[in-house]
Amino acid sequence: MPASAPEPGRALIEVREVGKTYARRGVPVVAVGSVSFPIFDGEFLTLLGPSGCGKSTLLMMLAGLETPSSGGIMFDGERLSGARRDVGIVFQDATLLPWKSALENVLFPLRILRQKLAPHRRAAAQLLDSVGLAGAHDRKPAELSGGMRQRVAICRALVHHPRLLLMDEPFSALDAITRDQMNLLLAELLERHRRTVVFVTHSIREAVFLSDRILVLGGRPSGVMADVRVPFGRGRSMDLGDTAEFNLLCRELRGTVEVAHRIAEESPQ
Amino acid sequence: MSGVSETGVNEADAGFVPLASSGRASDRAAAVLLPCGFAVLVLLGWEIGVRLTHVPTVILPPPSAIFRSMWDDRAILLKHAVPTTVESAVGFLLATVLGVAIAVLITYSRPVRLALYPNLVFFQLIPKIALAPLFLIWFGIGSSSRLAFAVFIAFFPIVIATASGLMNVDANMVRLCRSLTGTEWQIFAHIRFPAALPYIFGGMKIGVTLAIIGVVIGEFITAQAGLGYLIIFATARADTTVALAAIVVLCIAGLLLFGLVAAAEHLVNRRYGVR
Numbered sequence: 001m002p003a004s005a006p007e008p009g010r011a012l013i014e015v016r017e018v019g020k021t022y023a024r025r026g027v028p029v030v031a032v033g034s035v036s037f038p039i040f041d042g043e044f045l046t047l048l049g050p051s052g053c054g055k056s057t058l059l060m061m062l063a064g065l066e067t068p069s070s071g072g073i074m075f076d077g078e079r080l081s082g083a084r085r086d087v088g089i090v091f092q093d094a095t096l097l098p099w100k101s102a103l104e105n106v107l108f109p110l111r112i113l114r115q116k117l118a119p120h121r122r123a124a125a126q127l128l129d130s131v132g133l134a135g136a137h138d139r140k141p142a143e144l145s146g147g148m149r150q151r152v153a154i155c156r157a158l159v160h161h162p163r164l165l166l167m168d169e170p171f172s173a174l175d176a177i178t179r180d181q182m183n184l185l186l187a188e189l190l191e192r193h194r195r196t197v198v199f200v201t202h203s204i205r206e207a208v209f210l211s212d213r214i215l216v217l218g219g220r221p222s223g224v225m226a227d228v229r230v231p232f233g234r235g236r237s238m239d240l241g242d243t244a245e246f247n248l249l250c251r252e253l254r255g256t257v258e259v260a261h262r263i264a265e266e267s268p269q
Numbered sequence: 270m271s272g273v274s275e276t277g278v279n280e281a282d283a284g285f286v287p288l289a290s291s292g293r294a295s296d297r298a299a300a301v302l303l304p305c306g307f308a309v310l311v312l313l314g315w316e317i318g319v320r321l322t323h324v325p326t327v328i329l330p331p332p333s334a335i336f337r338s339m340w341d342d343r344a345i346l347l348k349h350a351v352p353t354t355v356e357s358a359v360g361f362l363l364a365t366v367l368g369v370a371i372a373v374l375i376t377y378s379r380p381v382r383l384a385l386y387p388n389l390v391f392f393q394l395i396p397k398i399a400l401a402p403l404f405l406i407w408f409g410i411g412s413s414s415r416l417a418f419a420v421f422i423a424f425f426p427i428v429i430a431t432a433s434g435l436m437n438v439d440a441n442m443v444r445l446c447r448s449l450t451g452t453e454w455q456i457f458a459h460i461r462f463p464a465a466l467p468y469i470f471g472g473m474k475i476g477v478t479l480a481i482i483g484v485v486i487g488e489f490i491t492a493q494a495g496l497g498y499l500i501i502f503a504t505a506r507a508d509t510t511v512a513l514a515a516i517v518v519l520c521i522a523g524l525l526l527f528g529l530v531a532a533a534e535h536l537v538n539r540r541y542g543v544r
Contacts, residue, residue: 063448083450095441098543099463111459112451142543160449 011038012163012196013062017071019221020057031057033221034071039164044190044197046207048257049217049225050264055200058217059166062198063087076163085113088157088195090170094149096141096156102128102148103137106155113160120159127155130192131185147178154186158193167199171206180238183209187236204253208246209236214253218260220267226256330510338514345499346518353484353495354522356412360419361480361526365473367420368427375428376435376461377453389429397422401486415487415495422483423476427469434468435461463541470534477526485519496522 020032032054039045047055060066061073064083073080088109096105106124107117128137131151141149150170157165171179183206190197201207207214208230216226230249232240240246312332318324319331326334339346375382401418408414438461446456488497496519503511 060444063444065444065448083448085450087448089445089448091441091445093439093441095439095445097442097460097463099541108459109445109449112446112449112455140543 009043010041012041012076013039014074015039015058015062015071016074018058018061018068018073019070020054020061020066021069030221032061032068033219033223035217035222035224036071037215037224037227039196039198040213042194042196044199044210044212046199046201046211046214047217048201048204048207048214048253049222050257050261051202052222052264053217053219053260054222055217056168059168059198059200062164063089063166084164085160086163088160088162088165090150090153090157090165090167092169092173094141094146094153096149096152098141101138101140102133102144102152105141105152106159108156109160115160124155124159127158128152131155131189147174147182150174150182151185154189158189158195163196165195165197167197169200169202172202179206184238186210187234191234204250204257205241208249208253209241216253216256216260218257219263225260226253228253327507327509330513334510335513335517338510339517342511342514346496346514349494349496349499349515350518350522352412353481353488353497353519354526356415356484356495357419357477357481357522358526360416360483361423361473361477363416364420364423364476364480365427368424368472368476369431369469372428372431372435372465373457375432386432389425393425393429397425398482398486401483401490404487405491410491415484415492418487419480419483423480426475426479427472430468430472430475431465434465437468438464466537466541470530470537473530474527474534477530478523481519481523481526 015035015037017034017036018032019030019034021028021030023029031052035054035058047058049055057066061068062080064080064087075084096102097108100108103121103124106128107120110117110120125137128134128151131154133148133151133155136144136148141152144152150173154170157167171182174182187210199207199210211230214226214228214230215224216228217223218225228249231245315329316331316333319329330338371385375386400421404414404418404421408417442460443456446460451459484495485497485500488495489501492498496515499515500512500519503509503515
């Protein structure tokens with residue numbers, strides 16, 4: 001593995017021996033075995049692994065929407081016991097309210113947080129402008145393309161200045177070209193709005209392009225198979241994907257992910 | 270990035286052009302003129318056919334006679350149209366309030382859902398008209414029995430449509446609200462209810478026609494007023510022309526009530542439409 005590049009700072013979140021078991025038709029299924037890792041303040045962390053490795057379950061636990069069956073999560077020194085007002089989520093589908101305009105959709109979290117909308121309209125509009133949706137503030141989701149809808153969803157996840165941004169395979173429903181553009185756009189956006197991000201994906205190249213650090217999840221029961229620091233600084237361009245270092249790291253990760261895949265196929269849950 | 274936006278807009282534009290304005294003006298004119306022309310043609314055929322074959326008026330009066338009766342007997346027709354329309358409207362409104370309220374209960378209470386929902390779907394299948402005479406026994410021969418029966422048959426499509434609308438929301442949208450510490454009330458007010466509105470109006474449109482049927486059935490069985498009563502009264506006296514005139518007025522009343530629901534839907538769509 002290449003030497004680690006940016007120095008990790010303070011841990012914003014500590015995942016401590018977290019396990020999740022749920023019952024499926026009365027039979028207990030282990031979604032997450034027992035995982036422990038820190039998430040550093042301001043870092044872009046990607047959870048990589050095959051389907052059923054517990055990536056999304058872990059993300060839902062970080063959102064406070066699922067409770068761990070064992071262990072616990074420390075968020076900024078406090079034990080996480082439910083949803084928090086300072087977390088933003090982006091799902092695979094944009095999940096916008098179809099009857100509200102792009103701008104109203106971006107403002108939606110503030111409505112739920114019972115904040116006055118007027119002081120935030122300008123900032124929300126600027127967010128939309130910054131993702132290339134300057135002319136689309138008043139359009140409804142049906143009038144936007146898939147990529148545009150997902151850009152609205154990203155703005156919505158940032159509008160209330162969350163400390164933690166959770167992204168569950170946000171670009172996997174998009175075509176390859178749009179996906180590349182969205183990766184670049186997200187990297188640029190996070191330059192301006194620095195956030196701690198936990199990103200879930202199947203795509204190794206996407207993970208390497210975006211992340212400061214990658215956790216490969218897998219095994220039976222599922223755990224952390226590799227914890228890899230990505231040795232590239234921020235402000236990355238698409239050209240990075242053509243460099244030897246980038247492709248070497250992708251190949252190494254691919255080896256680990258393939259092992260995880262093989263285990264998943266040999267012992268399906 | 271602009272390339273994506275361009276394609277995105279164009280694709281979207283192509284996708285949501287409303288049907289009515291999709292073609293040229295001549296297409297739009299045809300969409301209005303063809304059905305109207307066909308209806309006029311049928312009425313003309315009826316008029317000419319009846320005159321040529323000398324069918325007795327008792328069997329089938331010509332449309333001209335029906336329209337003349339509508340004008341000549343306008344006072345009587347109006348007198349009977351009022352109770353039918355009012356009872357239908359009140360029955361429909363009660364059915365809507367009751368239907369939406371029970372749908373909310375079904376959505377939020379698992380025991381209520383398990384106990385009620387399968388039974389409601391089963392009841393949907395019963396020919397409820399057969400129960401009309403029983404309502405007279407239970408509620409007497411006044412307007413309360415007709416109202417109760419109208420509510421009874423209009424209620425089912427509304428409750429079932431509303432419940433499926435309230436339950437058919439994007440699970441991730443609900444997760445998003447919960448992740449922001451949103452309350453169940455906020456999830457209902459901001460997501461479930463607006464998302465269910467198209468379903469509710471779908472149920473209401475079926476419900477309003479059923480409410481009218483309920484009231485007319487009630488009037489058939491026992492009433493001293495109303496268009497259903499007038500139809501029975503006129504046919505008993507072999508006055509087919511007046512019976513048919515009453516049926517035309519019934520159609521107009523039905524269109525009026527249906528139109529009010531459609532107008533309400535249009536108003537709501539301005540705020541909660543997806544386009």
